[in-house]
Amino acid sequence: MIILLDAMGGDNAPDATIKGAIKAAPEINSEIILIGDESIIRKKLKEFYGKDSIEEIAKNVKIKHTTEQIEMEDIPTVAIKHKKDSSMVVGFKMLKEEEGDIFISAGNSGALLTGATLLIGRIKGIDRPGIAAMLPSEGIKGLLLMDAGANTNCKPINLLQFAQMASIYIHNTFGIEKPRIGLLNIGTEETKGNDLTKESYKILKENAEKYNINFIGNIEPRDCFLGEVDGLVCDGFTGNVLLKSVEGIGKFVKKSLTDSLTKNVLRTISAVPSLPAINEFKKKADHRIYGGAPFLGVKRPVLKAHGSSDELVFYYTLKQAEQFVKGNSVAKMTEAVEKIREVEEKNEVL
Secondary structure, three states: EEEEEEEEOOOOOOOOHHHHHHHHHHHHHOEEEEEEEEEHHHHHHHHHHHHOOOHOOOEEEEEEEEEOOOOOOOOOOHHHHOOOOEEHHHHHHHOOOOOOOOOOOOHHHHHHHHHHHHHHOOOOOOOOOEEEOOOOOOOOOOOEEEEEOOOOOHHHHHHHHHHHHHHHHHHHHHOOOOOEEEOOOOOOOOOOOHHHHHHHHHHHHHHOOOOOEEEEEEEHHHOOOOOOEEEEEOOOOHHHHHHHHHHHHHHHHHHHHHHOOOHHHHHHHHHHHHHHHHHHHHHHHHHHOOEEEEEEEOOOOEEEEOOOHHHHHHHHHHHHHHHHHHOOHHHHHHHHHHHHHHHHHHHHOO
């Protein structure tokens, strides 16, 4: 298996991408290809590890040289069309030509969505691909949020397809037989919400059986982390606000807890017996351990890492990438969507 990693994408690139790749390399069976400016990557390798050759550091890590990179402020469509030797575009082309099995980037989200759609292509029957991000929750595997930022303006059919793709991904990745899918809303009643959520509730309820979705209704934000739902669907604007709020709260809780326990010596000593429980809580609340978020709805596996991802995020994302490919989720998703599309087309003819 070959994992393609955009070494130049993200706020902390290439330092974080390089360190994450080297850290993950001994723990996975795949080959990792760092895509980016080779002179910069080799300079960083020398700085971090004191070696001139990457083979001396990790035998399963290689470099693919590119001369350009897409910046966060670039206009997505313009960047994808004109920066043809950027690490992101080259990565997509390698993925399309089957020179790699999955592509990872923490770069410009809009450009990544544009590239995935234009260069890789959507699964036939899916109107809009979406970002499926994992969040901490009391559930065994966590909570899948979709869409987490790809589509700020959505139609009810998009949320129905998000629910379908989320169900397939959760089932294939975590082995949950009938994932519980909820609709993010301000109340649990069918009449609550704006036009999008009310119409989405209706279409989800009416088509749940046909799309093989275990739809459990509206879920309020305060209840979605209690382990009563496996997947949560919403438009990308709302999802991204929730995602970043959770990340911010996690950082706040960890900092407040650390500050409280180290305020004085007596508190620190008294906290020693509770350290295992405290560390377990910190780990569970840390969004970084969930790695990147897959773009569901495109023909080949693509993972989006957060723009501010550090070494640890890339480490987990690379391990996640290997499992994503092994789970064959894209092929299974394509097959499931195709079956429903064939039934709908047959009914239209009748």
